[in-house]
Amino acid sequence: MPDALKVALLGCGVVGSQVVRLLREQADDLTARIGVPLELAGVAVRRPNRHPDIPAELLTADAAALVARTDIDLVVEVVGGIEPVRTLLLSALRSGKSVVSANKALLAEDGATLYEAAAANGVDLYYEAAVAGAIPLLRPLRESLAGDRITRVMGIVNGTTNFILSRMDATGAGFDEALAEATALGYAEADPTADVDGFDAAAKAAILAGLAFHTRVTAADVYREGITSVSAADIASAKAMNCTVKLLAICERREQSVSVRVHPAMIPLTHPLAGVGDAFNAVFVDAEAAGSLMFYGRGAGGAPTASAVLGDLVAIARNRVNGGRGARESAYADLRVTPMGEVATRYHVALDVADRPGVLATVARAFADHGVSISTVRQEGRGESATLVLVTHSASDSALAATVAQISDMDFIRRAASVMRVEGLPAE
Amino acid sequence: MPDALKVALLGCGVVGSQVVRLLREQADDLTARIGVPLELAGVAVRRPNRHPDIPAELLTADAAALVARTDIDLVVEVVGGIEPVRTLLLSALRSGKSVVSANKALLAEDGATLYEAAAANGVDLYYEAAVAGAIPLLRPLRESLAGDRITRVMGIVNGTTNFILSRMDATGAGFDEALAEATALGYAEADPTADVDGFDAAAKAAILAGLAFHTRVTAADVYREGITSVSAADIASAKAMNCTVKLLAICERREQSVSVRVHPAMIPLTHPLAGVGDAFNAVFVDAEAAGSLMFYGRGAGGAPTASAVLGDLVAIARNRVNGGRGARESAYADLRVTPMGEVATRYHVALDVADRPGVLATVARAFADHGVSISTVRQEGRGESATLVLVTHSASDSALAATVAQISDMDFIRRAASVMRVEGLPAE
Numbered sequence: 001m002p003d004a005l006k007v008a009l010l011g012c013g014v015v016g017s018q019v020v021r022l023l024r025e026q027a028d029d030l031t032a033r034i035g036v037p038l039e040l041a042g043v044a045v046r047r048p049n050r051h052p053d054i055p056a057e058l059l060t061a062d063a064a065a066l067v068a069r070t071d072i073d074l075v076v077e078v079v080g081g082i083e084p085v086r087t088l089l090l091s092a093l094r095s096g097k098s099v100v101s102a103n104k105a106l107l108a109e110d111g112a113t114l115y116e117a118a119a120a121n122g123v124d125l126y127y128e129a130a131v132a133g134a135i136p137l138l139r140p141l142r143e144s145l146a147g148d149r150i151t152r153v154m155g156i157v158n159g160t161t162n163f164i165l166s167r168m169d170a171t172g173a174g175f176d177e178a179l180a181e182a183t184a185l186g187y188a189e190a191d192p193t194a195d196v197d198g199f200d201a202a203a204k205a206a207i208l209a210g211l212a213f214h215t216r217v218t219a220a221d222v223y224r225e226g227i228t229s230v231s232a233a234d235i236a237s238a239k240a241m242n243c244t245v246k247l248l249a250i251c252e253r254r255e256q257s258v259s260v261r262v263h264p265a266m267i268p269l270t271h272p273l274a275g276v277g278d279a280f281n282a283v284f285v286d287a288e289a290a291g292s293l294m295f296y297g298r299g300a301g302g303a304p305t306a307s308a309v310l311g312d313l314v315a316i317a318r319n320r321v322n323g324g325r326g327a328r329e330s331a332y333a334d335l336r337v338t339p340m341g342e343v344a345t346r347y348h349v350a351l352d353v354a355d356r357p358g359v360l361a362t363v364a365r366a367f368a369d370h371g372v373s374i375s376t377v378r379q380e381g382r383g384e385s386a387t388l389v390l391v392t393h394s395a396s397d398s399a400l401a402a403t404v405a406q407i408s409d410m411d412f413i414r415r416a417a418s419v420m421r422v423e424g425l426p427a428e
Numbered sequence: 429m430p431d432a433l434k435v436a437l438l439g440c441g442v443v444g445s446q447v448v449r450l451l452r453e454q455a456d457d458l459t460a461r462i463g464v465p466l467e468l469a470g471v472a473v474r475r476p477n478r479h480p481d482i483p484a485e486l487l488t489a490d491a492a493a494l495v496a497r498t499d500i501d502l503v504v505e506v507v508g509g510i511e512p513v514r515t516l517l518l519s520a521l522r523s524g525k526s527v528v529s530a531n532k533a534l535l536a537e538d539g540a541t542l543y544e545a546a547a548a549n550g551v552d553l554y555y556e557a558a559v560a561g562a563i564p565l566l567r568p569l570r571e572s573l574a575g576d577r578i579t580r581v582m583g584i585v586n587g588t589t590n591f592i593l594s595r596m597d598a599t600g601a602g603f604d605e606a607l608a609e610a611t612a613l614g615y616a617e618a619d620p621t622a623d624v625d626g627f628d629a630a631a632k633a634a635i636l637a638g639l640a641f642h643t644r645v646t647a648a649d650v651y652r653e654g655i656t657s658v659s660a661a662d663i664a665s666a667k668a669m670n671c672t673v674k675l676l677a678i679c680e681r682r683e684q685s686v687s688v689r690v691h692p693a694m695i696p697l698t699h700p701l702a703g704v705g706d707a708f709n710a711v712f713v714d715a716e717a718a719g720s721l722m723f724y725g726r727g728a729g730g731a732p733t734a735s736a737v738l739g740d741l742v743a744i745a746r747n748r749v750n751g752g753r754g755a756r757e758s759a760y761a762d763l764r765v766t767p768m769g770e771v772a773t774r775y776h777v778a779l780d781v782a783d784r785p786g787v788l789a790t791v792a793r794a795f796a797d798h799g800v801s802i803s804t805v806r807q808e809g810r811g812e813s814a815t816l817v818l819v820t821h822s823a824s825d826s827a828l829a830a831t832v833a834q835i836s837d838m839d840f841i842r843r844a845a846s847v848m849r850v851e852g853l854p855a856e
Binding site: 033 | 454
C-alpha cells in the first residue's frame with residue numbers, strides 16, 4: 001500500500017477551491033475511509049499569483065507538466081471546455097493515472113475516447129459532478145440499476161434556466177427581465193448562451209442517456225430547444241391549464257432506439273418536478289422493475305459540486321488501494337438515436353384567430369388530416385382577438401409541425417401559432 | 429475469466445421469484461454488463477414442490493448444502509430473519525462467495541460479524557435492498573457521499589405504516605380501522621408487529637446511521653416508537669396546524685455522537701415528506717458540502733426490491749470478473765449513540781384541561797421550570813372540555829418528559845397529555 005496518494009488538481013475556481021477546502025478540512029476522515037492519505041501535490045491554474053490560499057509551491061501554470069509528473073496518482077479536472085482539457089486527460093489516463101472530471105461538455109462530445117483510454121490503461125474515469133451537481137445520479141444509473149431495464153430519464157438539470165423560469169412564473173416577467181435578474185444574482189453567467197440555449201442541459205442529457213441505455217450518445221445527437229423564446233404569454237397559458245413551464249431533459253428507451261431531447265415543456269402543477277424551484281435539480285428515472293425513482297438536490301455551486309468530485313475521488317483512491325476498478329463504459333446496446341420528427345409528445349397549441357363561424361371546424365380538420373388527435377380545445381376572447389388553445393394527444397413531432405404549417409397559411413390566422421410540448425399529464 | 433458465474437438463491441417468495449424472473453428476462457443484458465453470464469445454479473426453499481415455475485433440478489430444501497457447493501460463486505439471500513440465515517451467510521462468505529442480502533433485521537442486529545467475515549475472506553457483502561427497496565440509497569451514502577460529511581438522514585422507510593397513516597389522514601379513520609384496510613389490501617402482514625411497532629424502520633435506521641456516520645449502530649441502539657397509539661385525534665390536531673403525521677427514521681450526527689430514532693412525528697404539509705403517500709419511501713440526506721438531497725421511490729414490493737438485489741448482484745459479479753472489491757465496512761468514527769433523553773426535538777402537547785383562570789399561567793410555569801420554551805399556544809373549546817395545545821421550541825426528551833409528568837398531577841388536568849414530536853418546521 002502506498003504511503004499516500006498524490007492528487008493533481010486542474011482548475012481552481014468556484015469548484016476547485018471547494019475541492020481544496022474539503023481535502024484540507026476532511027483530511028482525517030478521507031484517510032480513514034480510503035486507508036491512506038490524499039495529498040494535494042499540485043494545482044494547475046491560469047494565473048498562479050491569483051491564489052493566495054494555496055501554498056505557492058503547489059501552484060503551476062503548466063498543466064501538462066503537472067499531469068506528466070510520475071509521482072501523481074490521481075487527477076481531478078474542474079476546468080471545463082474541450083481543449084486543452086481533452087489532451088491533458090488523455091495524457092493522464094495514458095500514463096496510468098485515474099481521473100475525476102466534472103466536464104460535461106467534454107464527456108458529452110467525446111467521452112468514448114476518454115473511456116477507451118481509461119480501459120486500455122486499466123485506470124478509472126469518474127464524472128458524477130458533470131450532471132446534476134451534488135445529486136448522486138450517475139452512480140445509481142451505472143451501478144444500482146445495473147440489473148434493471150431503465151425506460152425513461154426525465155429531469156430538470158440546469159439551474160440557471162430553472163431559476164429564470166421560476167421567476168417568470170412567480171412574477172409574470174418576460175424572459176429578458178428574468179434573465180437580467182438571474183445575471184444580477186450570479187445565477188447566470190455574463191454570456192448565458194450555454195444555459196439559456198440548452199447546450200448545458202443537452203450535454204447532460206447525452207451523458208444520462210448513454211449511461212441509462214448502455215449506448216453511445218453525444219451532445220450532437222440531442223434535440224435541443226432553449227428557453228429564449230418562452231414568453232410571459234406562454235407562462236400565462238400554462239397557468240390557465242394548471243401547469244408551469246420547465247426546461248426538461250428527456251431520455252426515452254424505445255424498442256431498438258433511444259430518443260434524447262431538451263426543450264421547454266408545460267407540466268402539471270401536481271407533478272413533482274413542478275415544485276422544483278430556483279437553482280435546484282431533480283431527475284425522475286423509470287425502470288421496468290424499480291418503478292419510478294426521483295433524485296433531488298443542488299445541481300450547481302462550488303461546495304455541492306465539490307462534494308460529488310470528492311465522492312469520485314474517494315472511489316478512485318479506494319480502487320487504487322484495493323487493486324480494483326470501477327465500471328467501464330457500457331455501450332453494448334449500440335442503439336440508434338431516433339430523429340426528433342419521429343418522437344411523440346403531447347402539444348399545447350395557441351392560435352390567434354379571427355372568430356368566425358367554421359374556424360374551429362377548419363382547424364380541427366387540419367389536425368385530423370395529419371392524424372393528430374385533439375384532447376381539449378378552449379377559446380379565449382371573442383371577435384378579432386380570439387385565441388384557440390388546443391392540447392393534443394400524443395403525436396409525432398413531424399405530424400404536429402405539418403399540421404401547424406398547414407394552419408399557418410389559413411386566412412383567419414392572425415399570428416404565428418405558439419406551440420409548446422406538454423409532459424407529465426396523466427396517461428391518456 | 430470464468431465461463432459463467434453461478435448464483436445460489438436462498439428464498440423464493442415475493443422478492444425471490446422476481447429475482448428469478450429478472451435473471452431470466454434480462455439474461456442477455458446482464459451478460460453484456462458483467463462480461464460473463466449469470467447462471468442460476470440452485471434455489472433453496474422450504475417446500476421445493478411449491479415452485480412449479482422453477483426447474484425442479486434447481487430446487488432444494490437444503491440451503492446449507494447449496495451454500496457449501498464449491499461451484500457456487502455468488503449467493504443471494506431473500507429469506508429474512510436472523511437464524512438460520514446468519515449461519516448460512518457466514519458459511520458462504522467464509523468459503524469465498526460474495527453475498528447479496530436484503531435482510532435488514534440481520535444486518536441491523538449483527539452486520540459487523542458478516543462484514544468481518546467478508547473482509548477476512550476477500551469477498552463482497554452488498555445489501556441495497558435492505559433499506560428503502562428500489563431506491564438507490566445505501567450506495568450513494570457509502571460511495572457518492574464518501575468525500576462529504578453527512579449530518580442528518582431523515583425519511584419514511586416503512587411503507588405499511590405510511591399507508592396506514594395516509595389512510596388515517598385521508599379518511600379520519602382510527603388506527604385499527606386503517607390497519608384492517610391495509611391488511612385487506614395486502615399492505616400489512618397478518619402479524620403487523622414488525623411494521624406498526626417500528627421494528628422494521630428501526631433496523632433500517634440502524635443501517636442508515638452506520639453507513640452515514642461511519643460507525644456501528646445496531647437495532648438495539650435505536651430509540652423506537654411505533655404508530656399503534658397514534659389516534660384520529662392526533663391526526664386532527666396535526667391538521668389543525670397544517671401538518672400531517674408520518675413515521676420517521678431520523679439519524680443525526682452530533683459532535684462526538686449520533687442519535688438514531690424512529691417515531692411518529694407531525695411535519696408541515698409544505699415539507700416534501702408530507703406528500704409521500706401510500707407505500708412509497710423517501711429519504712432526505714443533509715451533508716455539509718452537498719446540502720440537502722432527496723431520494724424517492726418504491727420502498728417495497730417484489731419487483732422493486734428485486735431491482736435493488738440485481739443491481740448488487742451485478743456489482744459483486746463485476747468485482748469477481750475484474751478482480752476488485754466493493755467498499756468494506758467503514759466504522760472508524762466509532763461514535764457513541766446519544767441516549768434519547770438528551771435528544772432535542774420540538775413537541776406538540778395537547779392538554780385536556782378544566783378551563784379555569786390561571787390554568788395557562790400554571791402550565792406555562794411548569795414548562796419554564798424545566799427549561800422548555802413554548803413557541804405557540806392555542807386553546808380549543810371552552811369550559812370543562814377545553815384543550816390547550818402547545819408547540820415547544822427544541823427541548824430535550826427528558827426535559828419534556830419531566831414537564832409532562834409534573835403537569836399530569838395538576839388538578840385541572842382531565843386526561844393524560846397527548847404528546848407528539850414535530851419535525852421539519854422552519855428553523856426557530
